[in-house]
Amino acid sequence: MIRDLSLAEMKCVSGGHINGQHDPSLLAAGxxxxxxGAIWGGVNSVIGLGIGFTGFAIDHAFGNGDAxxxxxxxxxxxxNNPLMVSGSALTLGNVQIYSVGLTGKPGTxxxxxxxxxxxxxxGPFYLIAWAGGAxxxxxxxxxxxxxxxxxxxxxxxxxxxxx
Numbered sequence: 001m002i003r004d005l006s007l008a009e010m011k012c013v014s015g016g017h018i019n020g021q022h023d024p025s026l027l028a029a030g031x032x033x034x035x036x037g038a039i040w041g042g043v044n045s046v047i048g049l050g051i052g053f054t055g056f057a058i059d060h061a062f063g064n065g066d067a068x069x070x071x072x073x074x075x076x077x078x079x080n081n082p083l084m085v086s087g088s089a090l091t092l093g094n095v096q097i098y099s100v101g102l103t104g105k106p107g108t109x110x111x112x113x114x115x116x117x118x119x120x121x122x123g124p125f126y127l128i129a130w131a132g133g134a135x136x137x138x139x140x141x142x143x144x145x146x147x148x149x150x151x152x153x154x155x156x157x158x159x160x161x162x163x
Contacts (some may be wrong), residue, residue, distance in 0.1 A: 034074055037120025041093040044119045044126050045076075048095025052078035055097065068103065075116055079103030088145075091115035092127075114155035117162040 134144030142148020
């Protein structure tokens with residue numbers, strides 16, 4: 001049976017449930033969508049892996065060895081990364097990089113997960129869109145890292161969304 005889905009139903013599709021009922025075909029579609037998005041946004045992930053592993057190596061060679069690498073869902077998370085400015089996080093594709101002290105904070109993770117979804121939707125255009133939004137925010141007197149950047153509005157909403 002094919003029918004239009006409501007917004008609430010669409011939010012559940014990638015979890016394989018619709019109206020509280022488990023549907024394996026929806027789970028498969030969600031997984032394939034996640035894989036396709038990760039491939040489309042792969043160039044961003046490669047850049048993120050480079051930054052993440054570099055910070056990890058620097059910390060373990062010259063720092064106190066607190067930098068971490070973990071996997072959560074479809075993302076690789078680099079925690080306590082010395083290349084990050086204090087209190088900041090960066091998402092490139094399916095790679096999330098957290099500064100010292102931000103690792104594992106639920107609100108920050110939800111925000112960065114929204115950026116992962118943006119990257120998987122926009123693919124190689126993600127960085128261009130984010131930079132364009134940052135420039136627009138600056139022109140309008142806002143912060144490139146705040147809601148003045150259209151690429152930050154959804155992630156800062158409650159709950160965080162891609163857009």
